[in-house]
Every structure is written in structure tokens, then in C-alpha cells.
Amino acid sequence: MPDETKTANADSVNRRQFFAKLGLGSLGIAAAGTAAFAYQFLEPNVLYEPSPVVNAGKPDRYPLDSVTLDVNSAIYIIHSQEGYFSLSAVCTHLGCLTAWKPELNMIACPCHGSKFEREGKKIEGPAPKPLPWKRVWLNDDGDLLVDRSTDVPPLQRDSFVRV
Amino acid sequence: MAKTIDQYFDDLRETRVWRSIFRSGTGSSTLKRALAIQQNVFLHLFSTKVRTRMLSFSATWYLGTLTLGTFFILIATGIPLMLYYHPSAPQAYADTKDLQFVVSSGMFLRNLHRWSAHCMVFLVFAHMFKVFYRGAYRTPREFNWVIGVILLLMTLLLSYTGYLLPWDQLAYWAITVGSNIASAVPLMGNKIHFLLLGGNAVNANALLRFYVLHCMILPLAAMFFVAIHFWRIRKDGGLYSHSSEPAILRAKALTAETTAEEAQ
Numbered sequence: 001m002p003d004e005t006k007t008a009n010a011d012s013v014n015r016r017q018f019f020a021k022l023g024l025g026s027l028g029i030a031a032a033g034t035a036a037f038a039y040q041f042l043e044p045n046v047l048y049e050p051s052p053v054v055n056a057g058k059p060d061r062y063p064l065d066s067v068t069l070d071v072n073s074a075i076y077i078i079h080s081q082e083g084y085f086s087l088s089a090v091c092t093h094l095g096c097l098t099a100w101k102p103e104l105n106m107i108a109c110p111c112h113g114s115k116f117e118r119e120g121k122k123i124e125g126p127a128p129k130p131l132p133w134k135r136v137w138l139n140d141d142g143d144l145l146v147d148r149s150t151d152v153p154p155l156q157r158d159s160f161v162r163v
Numbered sequence: 164m165a166k167t168i169d170q171y172f173d174d175l176r177e178t179r180v181w182r183s184i185f186r187s188g189t190g191s192s193t194l195k196r197a198l199a200i201q202q203n204v205f206l207h208l209f210s211t212k213v214r215t216r217m218l219s220f221s222a223t224w225y226l227g228t229l230t231l232g233t234f235f236i237l238i239a240t241g242i243p244l245m246l247y248y249h250p251s252a253p254q255a256y257a258d259t260k261d262l263q264f265v266v267s268s269g270m271f272l273r274n275l276h277r278w279s280a281h282c283m284v285f286l287v288f289a290h291m292f293k294v295f296y297r298g299a300y301r302t303p304r305e306f307n308w309v310i311g312v313i314l315l316l317m318t319l320l321l322s323y324t325g326y327l328l329p330w331d332q333l334a335y336w337a338i339t340v341g342s343n344i345a346s347a348v349p350l351m352g353n354k355i356h357f358l359l360l361g362g363n364a365v366n367a368n369a370l371l372r373f374y375v376l377h378c379m380i381l382p383l384a385a386m387f388f389v390a391i392h393f394w395r396i397r398k399d400g401g402l403y404s405h406s407s408e409p410a411i412l413r414a415k416a417l418t419a420e421t422t423a424e425e426a427q
Contacts, residue, residue: 047362094340111340 052149059084059144059163067100067107067118075134075146076100076107078118083160086134086146087120093127107131120154130154136161208393210401217402226290231389233283237321240276241378244269248328250374252367255330280322287318299403307395310388317385324377330370338365338373 013021054073062068062079069076069089074097076087087107089098096111106123107116114127122130135150138161152159166174175181176189187198197211216222247266248258262269291311294300300308327338342360346352361368396402405411 042358042361044361044368047368049362049364049366093343095343096336096340111336 052147054146054148055139056086056144056146058142059138059161067102069100071097073146073148075148077144077146080118080160083162084136084144085160086136087131088134088148089131091127092129092131093125098131133159135159138163208390208397210397213401214404217404222404223402224289224293226286226293230283230286230290233279233286234385234389236279237276237283238382240272240279241382243272244276245378250328250371252330252370255328255370259329259331280325284318284322287315291315294403297403297405304395304399304403307392307399310392310395314385314388314392317381317388321377321381321385324373324381327365327370327373328377335365338369342369 050073054070054075056070056075056077059079062077062084064079064081067076067078074089076089078085078087089107090096091098091109091111091114093109093112093114096109098107098109098114098116101108105118107118107120108114109127112126114125115123116127116131117123120131120133132151133154135147135152136159137145139145144161173189176185182188185199185202187195187202189195200206200209200211244262247262247269249255259273262273264270294308294311323338323341327334342356342365345359346356348355357363359369359372360366361372
């Protein structure tokens with residue numbers, strides 16, 4: 001009889017093991033819950049950041065063949081022969097604010113020396129990517145609007161605004 | 164007969180209050196001196212006995228101790244600075260200017276904090292070079308080297324988080340660049356960047372997060388690892404001494420044996 005009891009217990013758990021497993025299991029669930037809680041807490045649900053849509057004013061503020069940097073919104077408004085377009089002024093390397101150099105006819109980053117063409121194309125690194133084009137359109141009042149959160153393909157017909 | 168100063172101290176050590184705090188009592192026997200170390204919550208991290216030559220300047224150049232010294236200066240100057248500094252976007256820069264030009268001794272405390280921070284980074288590297296070139300990282304001390312690397316990272320993170328707090332152009336762009344480096348982490352880089360700054364750009368949330376990291380989370384974590392670091396020195400057989408390493412002792416014994424055999 002005692003042997004039978006042993007065999008029956010071999011692949012099952014006794015009361016002590018059951019409660020130990022139950023305890024460890026609930027601790028594990030609680031730890032996973034705490035991790036999820038901490039992650040959600042650390043991620044802000046509301047951001048008090050400026051709107052990604054910028055009003056750049058009336059298009060006639062920008063003369064033909066001009067490049068204008070708006071320091072506060074970190075975008076260029078460029079009036080080219082094809083129309084108006086907007087470039088991000090944030091360097092694709094490490095996020096510094098680039099500047100338009102009219103004497104060199106290029107955009108240059110002061111931090112690590114990246115250089116870009118007026119159309120955003122990279123001339124030299126360390127920036128890995130060209131400056132992205134941003135969506136531009138005219139609102140009902142005739143103001144030029146730029147959506148900094150939306151990239152558009154460069155040099156495409158739809159990426160320009162014509163007035 | 165007039166008592167000497169030492170005798171006054173001995174009398175003090177015999178009082179009931181003193182004995183209730185320090186149990187080991189008076190006397191300079193080896194046991195009493197060992198107990199004085201072993202029964203003190205701070206000193207018990209260290210070995211009860213140290214070879215006097217290990218306490219000489221040439222053994223360690225005191226680099227670890229000096230690093231701890233700068234850490235203490237940073238705590239002692241950082242806490243008073245917190246009393247005048249508000250970690251909020253409209254106030255942080257003005258408070259820094261006030262500390263520099265208006266608060267009594269503010270400039271002294273702020274500069275002392277800054278120079279100590281620079282010294283600490285330098286000393287941590289010097290300490291690691293010394294340990295590396297002496298080979299003091301080898302078995303059984305390899306885990307303490309790992310703790311040391313963690314402490315190096317703590318030191319650099321403390322420097323980095325403190326850099327944002329003046330909230331000037333230098334701070335803003337340094338943290339913009341630095342946090343963009345975090346974005347380069349594969350897969351979760353952008354997530355880390357977002358969580359570190361509490362937003363998409365260096366903003367009020369980022370300032371507050373860096374402040375809490377700089378004044379609370381990182382110093383506590385550093386103290387925790389410093390305690391383990393010191394404890395491990397004792398557990399790994401005390402400060403590293405080349406001449407008393409097991410391998411060196413074995414080699415010496417072997418040479419002695421061979422010499423003895425040759426002499427026969």
C-alpha cells in the first residue's frame with residue numbers, strides 16, 4: 001500500500017508544492033502586471049507639444065528662389081520655379097537645427113558638418129538620409145500650411161503648392 | 164598627575180553612552196581593532212585587516228577612494244543647489260542664473276559641483292586604467308570589474324542628465340543630440356527616445372525626467388552599486404597585491420624547491 005501512494009504522487013504535486021507553485025505563479029503575474037503598469041505610466045498619454053501643423057502665412061511673403069528658415073517650427077519654406085515646398089530643418093544625423101547658407105547655395109548643419117541641397121538631397125554626411133519634404137497646402141484664407149508630421153515624396157508634382 | 168588627551172578619549176570610550184553605540188570597547192589589541200571595523204555598519208564592508216603596504220600611495224594611487232571623495236562632494240553640493248532650482252521650463256534657466264549671480268555662495272557651490280563631476284569622470288577612468296594595467300580585474304575579482312563597469316555607466320549617465328539642467332542652448336542641443344543617439348538602438352530605439360524624454364522633443368517633460376534621474380534614481384542606484392563594489396573587495400581577498408596572488412606564490416614555491424634541489 002505505501003508503494004502505491006508513492007507512485008500516485010510521483011507525477012502529481014502534493015499540497016505544499018501546489019501552494020508554492022500557486023504563490024510563485026501569482027507573484028509572476030503580479031510582476032508582469034507591475035511591468036505593464038510601469039511602462040504605461042512612463043508613456044505620456046497627453047503631450048503639451050506644439051501642433052505639427054504650422055501656419056507659414058501668405059505665400060507672397062516668400063520671394064521667388066528664396067529659402068526661409070522658421071527657427072521655431074524647424075522647417076524651411078522654399079519658393080522655387082516649380083512652386084512652394086517645405087523641408088524639415090532638423091538634421092537627419094542627430095537632430096540639430098540646420099541653416100541655409102546663401103553664399104554656398106546649400107543647407108548646412110553646425111553640429112557635425114552635414115550638407116544638403118536646396119531640395120533636401122544629401123551632399124555629404126554624416127547625415128544618413130536627405131532632409132524630408134513636408135506636406136504643404138493652402139487653407140481657405142490663402143495661408144500656406146505645413147504638416148510637420150507628414151512626409152511627402154521629394155520633387156513630385158503633388159509635393160509642391162502653386163499659387 | 165595631569166591626564167593626557169588620549170586618556171580623556173579613553174574615559175569617553177568607557178562611558179555608558181559610548182559603549183551603547185560602539186560595542187567593541189577600548190583597548191588596542193588585534194581583536195578589539197578588528198571588532199571596531201567589523202561592528203560598524205559602514206566599515207564592515209571593508210576588510211578587518213589590511214597589509215600596510217596596500218595602504219601606501221603607490222599600491223592604488225588612491226584612485227577609488229578619490230572617486231568616492233568626489234561623489235561625496237557632489238552629494239554635498241548638489242543638495243543645496245536643489246533648494247534654489249525649480250526643474251520647470253520657465254524657471255530652470257533663470258534659477259541657474261540666480262545660483263550663479265544672486266545666491267550667496269551659489270557660484271561656489273555650482274562650480275564645485277561642476278568641477279567635481281569632471282574630476283569624478285576622470286578619476287573613474289584613471290581607476291579603471293590602473294586596475295586594468297595591474298591585472299587586478301582577473302579571477303577572483305572579475306565580478307567586481309563588472310560592477311565597476313556599471314558604476315562607470317552610472318557616472319556617465321549622471322553627467323549626461325546633469326548637463327540638461329541649466330536649460331540653456333548648450334544643454335538643449337547636447338541632449339537633443341544625445342537622445343537621438345538612443346534612437347539608434349535597433350527596434351526599440353524610438354520607444355526609448357520617447358520614454359527618456361517623455362515626449363518627441365526636449366521639452367518640459369524631458370527636463371523633469373532628467374532632474375528626477377539626476378537627483379534621485381541614479382544617485383541611489385550608484386550608492387547601491389558602490390556598496391556592492393566595496394563589499395566585493397573584501398570578499399575577493401582584499402586589495403589586489405601582485406606578490407600575494409596564488410599563482411605568484413605557487414611559482415615562488417616552485418623556484419625555491421628547484422633551488423633547494425640544485426643545491427643538494
